[in-house]
Amino acid sequence: MPKPNDNQLQMIFEDMVIARTQAGRLWNLQRQGQIGTIAPIDGHEATIVGAVHALETESDWVLPQYREPLGLRRYGPEILDAFMLYNLGHPLGGHIPDPIKVVPSQISLAASIPHAVGLAWGMSLKNDPGAVLVFFGDGASSEGDFYEAGNLAGVLKAPVIFLCVNNQWAISTPTSLQTAADSFASKSSAFGIPGVQVDGNDPSLVFEAVSEARERAVNGKGPTLIESTVYRLGAHTTADDPTRYVPSEELSAAKKRDPLLSLQKELKKRNLWSDEKQNEVEKYALERMDEALEKAKNTPLQPSSVLDHCFETETLRLSKQRKYLLESLGGAHE
Ligand SMILES: Cc1ncc(C[n+]2csc(CCOP(=O)(O)OP(=O)(O)O)c2C)c(N)n1
Ligand SMILES: [Mg+2]
Structure with a gap:
């Protein structure tokens, strides 16, 4: 499968920087009491943005869990507007306009996985082109919904991509207490579908894995389960204190593999990124967020x-x- 070309890689990095910058601002807004609870994206950007850039936005659907929205910018600026409304207490469903193929975030763990399979099955029955990608966490993979939906998707050969973002934690539960399996990807063998493990800190590898899964899906070859391994660099949510349970040495090691740092270094070396560009993108991210917040504040509940x-x-x-x-x-x- 092709890796992203230089231009795609620049766009991917731009979206990653925007997501990280806006996540920082959201954290502050929550601390100021301006918005509700949020789940930071920090550490997940390469997986989310890399995956979304491998999709065809006109035909492929995305079903996020709750950590993804800031990484879905490729689907349109309306996603941020809808997310800011949601952060002010508006239901998300009504604000993602047609024809954007993003289903509202799902807080109930794994509940969107059967929806993704139903959507994909429906698309194949109607001969609609495209695939469905559903994000869920290592924790969500312990829910019955995951096994039921995975089993049915395997039987139906539904054009769905299961993207398990293994960030090594489900709030304070580490993966060692989440499963006794060798990996989350290995659960695919019970569904009779391929299971792939990918380094989720490298957006090119995620892009490649999702492109391959998409190719299978749209060619009638059925679903793929991808386990993308990252490390949750921030708190579970604004309601969490990770210093009580995340070993500090583990966190500092993970910070050295921060997906933004490594890609920035590589792009700068290849003259595809500069400090000026970084400042410009960060400035844009904050202005765009202020604009979305203002719009949301002016929308009556x-x-x-x-x-x-x-x-x-x-x-x-x-x-x-x-x-x-x-x-x-x-x-x-x-
Ligand atoms: C069905 C259900 N059970 C429990 C919860 C409470 N809960 C919210 S987030 C979370 C941890 C989820 O971990 P994971 O799926 O790995 O996603 P992450 O937060 O790490 O991105 C739990 C247990 C929930 N939202 N839904
Ligand atoms: Mg997790």
Whole structure:
């Protein structure tokens, strides 16, 4: 499979820098009480951005867990706008406009994996082109949903890519307590599909692995399980204190393999990146985030919109709940 060319690599690095810069700003906004809980992307950028750059945005769907949104910029600037609304308490579903093929983040672990398989199966039944990529963590892989969906996808040869981001932690649970298997990729053998392990700190390797999985998917050869190994450089979320359980020597070793540092070094050596470019991109990232935050602050909260987008036609039970909600709000909101 081809590696990303120089231009693609520059774009990948740009998206990685934007994600890291915006993540830092989000952390501060949460600490200032301006937004809700967030899960930092730090350490996951090469995997998320590398994977997304191997997809065809017009035909391929992405289902993020909750750590991915800042890395999905390639799918459109609207993703950040939707994410900022979500961070201010708006339901995410209604804000990712058509035709962007990104499904709202899933906080309930592994719950998006059966959705991804259903979506992929539906696409193959309708002869739609494209593939579906679903992100989930090492922790999410312990859920029944993962095994059920993986099994069905193998039988149906659904065009789906299972991307397990092994960041070595599920909050404070290390992978040694998560599974007794040799690897997360090896779980693919029970589904009868290929399992691949990749160094998730190198976006070129992730790009290559996802390109290959995509090729299989769109050619009717079925799903692939990719385990992309990274290290969670930050806290689990803004509600976590990792100094209580992450061994400091392990964290300092991981910081030396920070995916941004190694790629920046390589690109600079090849004259594909400079300090000026770095400053310019960081400045853009912050301005873009301020703009998205401002837009979100100026959007009135509509509590009943949490009931939108559940079904194509609203069910009787939902209609009753909507009526009850609107009545209890005393008509103050829609
Ligand atoms: C079904 C379910 N069980 C438990 C939780 C609580 N929870 C939130 S995040 C998390 C850890 C997830 O770890 P992993 O899947 O490895 O993702 P990471 O946060 O490391 O990116 C847990 C247990 C949840 N959100 N959903
Ligand atoms: Mg994890």
